[in-house]
Structure formats: C-alpha cells, structure tokens
Amino acid sequence: MQRVGAGLLLAPLASPSVRAEATALRLSMGSPMPQHHPATTCLVEALDAIRAESNGRIDITLYPDSQLGSELSMQSQLRSGAIAFTLTSASSLQTLAPLAGIPGVAYAFPGYVPLWAALDGGPLSERIREALGRFGLRAFRVVDNGFRDVITGVRPITAVSDLQGLKIRVPPSPLLTSLFKALGASPTTINLAETYAALQTRVADGMENSLPQIEATKVYEVQKYLSRTGHSWDGLWILAHGRTWDGLPRDAQELIGRHFDAAxxxxxQAFSRMNAEGEARLRAKGLVINTPDRAPFREALVKAGYYAEWKAKFGPEAWGALEQFTGPL
Structure with missing residues (x-):
C-alpha cells in the first residue's frame, strides 16, 4: 500500500482481492462555482466516472458554490493539504502566484483560438504552471469562465465616463482591481456567494463577470443593464495538492487526469453554447443589453499607464511570452 496525503492508505487499483471499502481514497474538492455552472456539472460527471471506473476506490467529493469558503480560503486549504483538489480562478490565484493572472490582461486576447493555444501548452502555460508549482500545487487544464462584461443596476456602460465612481464587485484580483481603478470605477472585493445580496442591497452598484456566470448566479434578478465590455478573460485552474498527487499510484493519477481532461x-463546449445563447435568454428576462465600442476603453487604459504597469510587474520575459499569442499590447 502507498500512503497518500493526511494518513490515507490506497491499495493499488489492480488488487481486486482487497475490499473497496477498506481501501477507498476519500478526498475533497472545493469550488466557488454555482451548482448549475458547466464547470460544476462537468466536474460532477468526471468525479462520478472516476468513482465508477475505480469501483469506488477513488471517491472525490465536490463542494461547489463556496461551501468550503472563499477562493482564497480554499487555496490556503489546498496548500496545507486539508483538501486535495480545488477549482480556482486565474484572477484570484494572482494574489498567490502573480503570474497566474497574466491571461486576464485587459483586451489582450482577441478570441479563443490564441487563448487556448497559449494556455494548453507553450511558454506562457509552462511559466504559469512553474509558478504554481513553487507553492506546492499541481495544475491540470483550465476551464473557461469567459470574457467578462459589466452588469449594473444604475446605468448602462456606453462609455468610459459611465464607470466613474461605480462601485463594482470584482474577485480578489489585483489585475481586475487595477483595471477598474484605471477606468475611474471603485472596485470592491466581495465573495462570489455573497454578491447577489450585495447587489440587491446596493452595497455594490454592479459586478463584472462572464455572461454564463451572470446567468448562473441569477444576478439579473436584481440588476437591469448588461454591457458587453469584454474587458478581460478569466478561467479556472483545476489544482491538486502536490504531495497528495505525487503519493497516488500511477494508475490512479492516469484515471483522474484522464477524466479531468475530458471534463x-x-x-x-458547454460554456461556448451558454455564451452563444445566453444573451437572448437574458434579454427575455428583462435585461437591457448594449455593446459599447471597446477601443476607447483600451485607449483609456493605455493613457492611465495600465499596460506599462503590468509589463513591469510581470517582467519582460513573461510579457513577451504573452505577446507571442496576443500581439503587441
């Protein structure tokens, strides 16, 4: 038998003589994503498949919707080995490993083809994985959380001036906080699970997130205007506690990794469908939707020194790896 994580024992999966209940590896996985978000539903399918294919010997329980705490709390739990896996946003990971946030540079990627090329392999992906590895984290692939828009209850965002003084909810991301400060807004960090109430009670004037996430959190019930600013992309890394992962037998690693990749x-694919169909559904729910010209927003960021600031913070080598896929920023 091999020892895994905090005193757990796992017999090789190929040992049918050992009773499954005596050798079951029971692990926890935390996630901030709502129950009906495709990141949750696809992971549930993967964990069910892992459980079935291992005859119950690998039992990973997913706790979605911030049940285990905020993203920063779950990252801390993962690093300590209190949980074995987590799904966590690149934007929030920036507070731990700054380079993890680089794919979210404002208006960097024009679409998904260069984005996935950058994150599924190559120098930028390698640098991010190495940065996470220094904190004892093993990174799998990234699930999509989309290009982000602004939803508010006070006014549509048609120009940069409409953001002036707007109290906007952002995740705990220095990059997004910097972005909205540069555009004149007042960003405030609120846990995703608490955002609906914050918007309903006007603690915040609005939030920014992807269209499927806006749908999944149902904030359209307490907001009126959706502006398709597409200001930044964010995704969520599937992460493992490194020592726990390294302690698993190779066949267990292969089984988990294969189903994570399939998820x-x-x-x-599911997120892409939701994104394509979501605008019509949200219009039907009463949201007023507009698509502003994005060029003035990027020009305002250039003028405010946003790109120069982040190039200096990420460093010329990482910035050069980013620009291999985005072109000059």
Missing amino acids: VERQR
Whole structure:
C-alpha cells in the first residue's frame, strides 16, 4: 500500500482481492462555482466516472458554490493539504502566484483560438504552471469562465465616463482591481456567494463577470443593464495538492487526469453554447443589453499607464511570452 496525503492508505487499483471499502481514497474538492455552472456539472460527471471506473476506490467529493469558503480560503486549504483538489480562478490565484493572472490582461486576447493555444501548452502555460508549482500545487487544464462584461443596476456602460465612481464587485484580483481603478470605477472585493445580496442591497452598484456566470448566479434578478465590455478573460485552474498527487499510484493519477481532461473539454463546449445563447435568454428576462465600442476603453487604459504597469510587474520575459499569442499590447 502507498500512503497518500493526511494518513490515507490506497491499495493499488489492480488488487481486486482487497475490499473497496477498506481501501477507498476519500478526498475533497472545493469550488466557488454555482451548482448549475458547466464547470460544476462537468466536474460532477468526471468525479462520478472516476468513482465508477475505480469501483469506488477513488471517491472525490465536490463542494461547489463556496461551501468550503472563499477562493482564497480554499487555496490556503489546498496548500496545507486539508483538501486535495480545488477549482480556482486565474484572477484570484494572482494574489498567490502573480503570474497566474497574466491571461486576464485587459483586451489582450482577441478570441479563443490564441487563448487556448497559449494556455494548453507553450511558454506562457509552462511559466504559469512553474509558478504554481513553487507553492506546492499541481495544475491540470483550465476551464473557461469567459470574457467578462459589466452588469449594473444604475446605468448602462456606453462609455468610459459611465464607470466613474461605480462601485463594482470584482474577485480578489489585483489585475481586475487595477483595471477598474484605471477606468475611474471603485472596485470592491466581495465573495462570489455573497454578491447577489450585495447587489440587491446596493452595497455594490454592479459586478463584472462572464455572461454564463451572470446567468448562473441569477444576478439579473436584481440588476437591469448588461454591457458587453469584454474587458478581460478569466478561467479556472483545476489544482491538486502536490504531495497528495505525487503519493497516488500511477494508475490512479492516469484515471483522474484522464477524466479531468475530458471534463475540461466538455465544459468548454458547454460554456461556448451558454455564451452563444445566453444573451437572448437574458434579454427575455428583462435585461437591457448594449455593446459599447471597446477601443476607447483600451485607449483609456493605455493613457492611465495600465499596460506599462503590468509589463513591469510581470517582467519582460513573461510579457513577451504573452505577446507571442496576443500581439503587441
């Protein structure tokens, strides 16, 4: 038998003589994503498949919707080995490993083809994985959380001036906080699970997130205007506690990794469908939707020194790896 994580024992999966209940590896996985988000539903399918294919010997329980705490709390739990896996946003990971946030640079990627090329392999992906590895984290692939828009209850965002003084909810991301400060807004960090109440009670004037996430959190019930600013992309890394992962038998690693990869593919496809169909559904729910010209927003960021600031923070080598896929920023 091999020792895994905090005193757990796992017999090789190929040992049918050992009773499954005596050798079951029971692990926890935390996630901030709502129950009906495709990141949740596709992971549930993957964990069910892992459980079935291992005859119950690998039992990973997913706790979605921030049940285990905020993203930063779950990252801390993962690093300590209190949980074995987590799904956590690139934007929030920036507070731990700054380079993890680089794919979210404002208006960097024009679409998904260069984005997935950058994150599924190559120098930028390698640098991010190495940065996470220094904190004892093993990174799998990234699920999609989309290009982000602004939803508010006070006014549509048609120009940069409409953001002036707007109290906007952002995740705990230095990059997004910097972005909205540069555009004149007042960003405030609120746990995703608490955002609906914050918007309903006007603690915040609005939030920014992807269209499928806006749908999944149902904030359209307490907001009126959706502006398709597409200001930044964010995704969620599937992460493992490194020592726990390294302690697993190779066949267990192969089984988990294979189903995680399949979940990512399904999630990206489901997210794409939700994104394509979501605007019509949200219009039907009463949201007023507009698509502003994005060029003035990027020009305002250039003028405010946003890109120069982040190039200096990420460093010329990482910035150069980013620009291999985005072109000059």
